[in-house]
Amino acid sequence: MTPRTSRDRRDRNRRPGGPRRTGGPEDLVRRTAFDVVRAVQTRDAYANLLLPGRLRERGLTGRDAALATELTYGTLRGRGTYDAVLAVCSDRPLHRIDGPLLDVLRLGAHQLLATRIPPHAAVGTAVELARSVAGPGQAKFANAVLRKVATRDLAAWLDIVAPPGDEVGRLSVTYSHPRWVVSALRDALGPGRDEIEELLAADNARPRVTLVAKPGRATVEELLAAGAEPAPYSPYAAILPEGDPSAVAAVAGGRAAVQDEASQLVALALADAPLDGSDARWLDMCAGPGGKAGLLSGLAAQRGTRLLACDVQPHRAGLVRRAVDGRTGVAVVDGTVPAWRPGSFDRVLLDAPCTGLGALRRRPESRWRREPGSVAELGPLQRALLTSALEAVRPGGVVAYVTCSPHLAETRVVVDDVLRGRQDVQRLDSPAVLAGSAAREPAGLGEGPYAQFWPHRHGTDAMFLALLRRTA
Numbered sequence: 289m290t291p292r293t294s295r296d297r298r299d300r301n302r303r304p305g306g307p308r309r310t311g312g313p314e315d316l317v318r319r320t321a322f323d324v325v326r327a328v329q330t331r332d333a334y335a336n337l338l339l340p341g342r343l344r345e346r347g348l349t350g351r352d353a354a355l356a357t358e359l360t361y362g363t364l365r366g367r368g369t370y371d372a373v374l375a376v377c378s379d380r381p382l383h384r385i386d387g388p389l390l391d392v393l394r395l396g397a398h399q400l401l402a403t404r405i406p407p408h409a410a411v412g413t414a415v416e417l418a419r420s421v422a423g424p425g426q427a428k429f430a431n432a433v434l435r436k437v438a439t440r441d442l443a444a445w446l447d448i449v450a451p452p453g454d455e456v457g458r459l460s461v462t463y464s465h466p467r468w469v470v471s472a473l474r475d476a477l478g479p480g481r482d483e484i485e486e487l488l489a490a491d492n493a494r495p496r497v498t499l500v501a502k503p504g505r506a507t508v509e510e511l512l513a514a515g516a517e518p519a520p521y522s523p524y525a526a527i528l529p530e531g532d533p534s535a536v537a538a539v540a541g542g543r544a545a546v547q548d549e550a551s552q553l554v555a556l557a558l559a560d561a562p563l564d565g566s567d568a569r570w571l572d573m574c575a576g577p578g579g580k581a582g583l584l585s586g587l588a589a590q591r592g593t594r595l596l597a598c599d600v601q602p603h604r605a606g607l608v609r610r611a612v613d614g615r616t617g618v619a620v621v622d623g624t625v626p627a628w629r630p631g632s633f634d635r636v637l638l639d640a641p642c643t644g645l646g647a648l649r650r651r652p653e654s655r656w657r658r659e660p661g662s663v664a665e666l667g668p669l670q671r672a673l674l675t676s677a678l679e680a681v682r683p684g685g686v687v688a689y690v691t692c693s694p695h696l697a698e699t700r701v702v703v704d705d706v707l708r709g710r711q712d713v714q715r716l717d718s719p720a721v722l723a724g725s726a727a728r729e730p731a732g733l734g735e736g737p738y739a740q741f742w743p744h745r746h747g748t749d750a751m752f753l754a755l756l757r758r759t760a
């Protein structure tokens with residue numbers, strides 16, 4: 289790690305109107321991580337959207353950019369664990385510590401407990417940051433708290449703050465997931481609930497960057513030639529082991545994109561699911577920002593079918609327009625008040641708005657942003673959209689109900705509720721269809737008829753798929 293520099297130099301480098309360049313790039317690194325963590329807490333910002341711009345604005349590249357990224361994501365991921373430790377080390381309850389100061393303490397705790405940054409550097413830079421954002425009195429407080437944190441390593445702290453006896457509580461503190469999320473994930477694992485620790489650990493691991501070569505516009509071979517590596521499951525995927533994806537020419541040109549492999553496979557499964565009769569019109573009902581629509585539009589062009597991609601939000605429909613080819617129709621439509629006649633489509637993708645609890649690796653903050661009430665709030669919309677998707681498809685056609693959440697109340701409970709009492713819908717064997725679409729069969733998707741991907745089993749987001757065929 290870079291050494292700390294003198295206080296004088298820090299003050300000389302103070303920049304009006306922007307973060308102080310206190311002591312050189314390493315402090316700008318921490319300030320950048322702090323600013324993003326703060327924006328996530330106060331403005332509901334998404335770290336993955338905000339951080340790249342901040343790094344660019346501040347000229348942070350290479351190792352500095354990598355460190356700022358690690359500190360940002362590490363602090364957001366570990367917040368639950370760090371708060372439990374800080375609560376023991378502080379003589380004030382955490383809810384009485386001002387938000388900016390608390391975020392400085394979390395950033396300091398992350399450096400002390402989860403990085404190889406020397407303790408004196410971690411404490412010193414955090415204290416300087418506390419002075420800058422909260423004043424000299426609070427800097428003293430930060431110093432006292434972080435010195436206590438530095439007296440033990442993470443394992444020793446976990447023995448104290450995550451004692452056995454309350455299993456959900458232990459997992460919640462150890463793996464920094466809210467209690468209700470631990471319970472929901474364990475329920476969703478069902479017979480595999482013994483894997484809960486592996487799943488929680490996988491949620492905290494940095495995901496690989498997976499690319500998709502949009503069919504007809506780029507090839508996997510082209511991505512491999514640009515430094516990517518083969519991906520296990522999707523015939524359109526490649527993994528970028530390092531570097532900025534936008535430096536790959538096909539990505540910069542919009543012919544390839546960053547997309548999780550499970551996202552690719554559920555879109556492929558919709559395109560490949562067996563149907564009776566014609567196969568000419570496809571609908572992506574909730575398409576924004578266009579990840580799956582980008583893949584589907586390429587497949588549609590190759591198979592001579594037409595895709596219509598919709599979203600209720602105009603700006604998200606605008607993003608879809610950039611992701612698809614010119615043949616694909618894009619429209620701003622509320623899927624619950626459809627702009628098409630019943631039975632207009634042969635295949636319909638409903639990638640429903642959900643809590644995103646399946647993408648915690650990429651969006652670590654969503655675990656703190658969501659509450660149990662979020663699941664209940666989304667339920668009526670998910671049911672209304674699925675009912676509408678089943679209306680939109682003709683008899684013999686197929687609907688894919690997809691969520692980026694494994695929470696049972698957003699997945700099988702929604703599907704089972706909507707299908708209850710209906711005799712005109714058949715559940716297809718989703719794992720079997722996925723096996724046919726994949727380059728290599730993903731094992732462990734469940735017994736069917738529904739399929740559930742898992743980060744710890746497949747290295748993907750926890751994506752859910754139900755393939756439903758209208759029979760009448």
Ligand SMILES: C[S@@+](CC[C@H](N)C(=O)[O-])C[C@H]1O[C@@H](n2cnc3c(N)ncnc32)[C@H](O)[C@@H]1O
Nearest residue numbers: 574575576577578579580599600622623639641
């Ligand atoms: C999970 S995201 C879709 C992700 C997208 N399929 C992809 O792969 O990039 C859900 C989308 O549903 C949209 N949405 C929410 N309510 C909707 C509605 N009533 N009708 C249409 N779209 C809706 C949201 O704006 C959001 O863009």
